[in-house]
Amino acid sequence: MSENTQKSDSFEPRIVAFFCNWCTYTAADLAGTARMTYAPNVRVVRIMCSGRLDPQFILAALRDGADGVLIGGCHPGDCHYQEGNYKALRRFILLKRMLASLGIEEGRVRLEWIAASEGEKVQRVINEMTETVRRLGPLRLEQRQMIPAEAHGSAHAAAAHGGNV
Numbered sequence: 001m002s003e004n005t006q007k008s009d010s011f012e013p014r015i016v017a018f019f020c021n022w023c024t025y026t027a028a029d030l031a032g033t034a035r036m037t038y039a040p041n042v043r044v045v046r047i048m049c050s051g052r053l054d055p056q057f058i059l060a061a062l063r064d065g066a067d068g069v070l071i072g073g074c075h076p077g078d079c080h081y082q083e084g085n086y087k088a089l090r091r092f093i094l095l096k097r098m099l100a101s102l103g104i105e106e107g108r109v110r111l112e113w114i115a116a117s118e119g120e121k122v123q124r125v126i127n128e129m130t131e132t133v134r135r136l137g138p139l140r141l142e143q144r145q146m147i148p149a150e151a152h153g154s155a156h157a158a159a160a161h162g163g164n165v
């Protein structure tokens with residue numbers, strides 16, 4: 001077994017998940033009560049809408065120890081606040097560009113629309129994401145240190161302007 005294989009076998013990714021209260025968080029609850037098992041690597045933070053997710057939260061999670069960030073929101077057209085998930089999507093696209101410019105791999109952040117009834121999808125997405133980040137390995141210290149404490153780039157501008165970019 002190579003050294004790299006050993007590393008990825010023993011590495012347990014830390015993933016922070018920001019889940020919308022009305023859909024994905026409820027779906028995660030459903031998965032739990034239905035005893036659907038999923039990787040224990042995810043720490044869930046409940047937010048009231050994916051549109052509430054400031055890109056700074058994602059950057060802070062990566063800077064402070066997460067190896068990946070998962071975002072779950074209501075399906076397009078189902079947001080309880082009309083357009084929060086569309087804003088989340090626009091911000092997410094900009095954030096991914098910013099992370100790519102810092103050399104942070106695409107697979108470390110993921111956005112999914114998961115309805116309250118989709119417990120199985122929560123299970124699948126969490127398991128897939130855990131495997132993806134496990135393959136990527138830990139986010140390196142140099143990568144974390146490059147993440148700005150205050151993002152002045154386009155992702156922050158999107159947050160400041162409600163994502164209307």
Ligand code: FES
Nearest residue numbers: 020049074079080
């Ligand atoms: S209320 Fe769920 S994404 Fe807006």
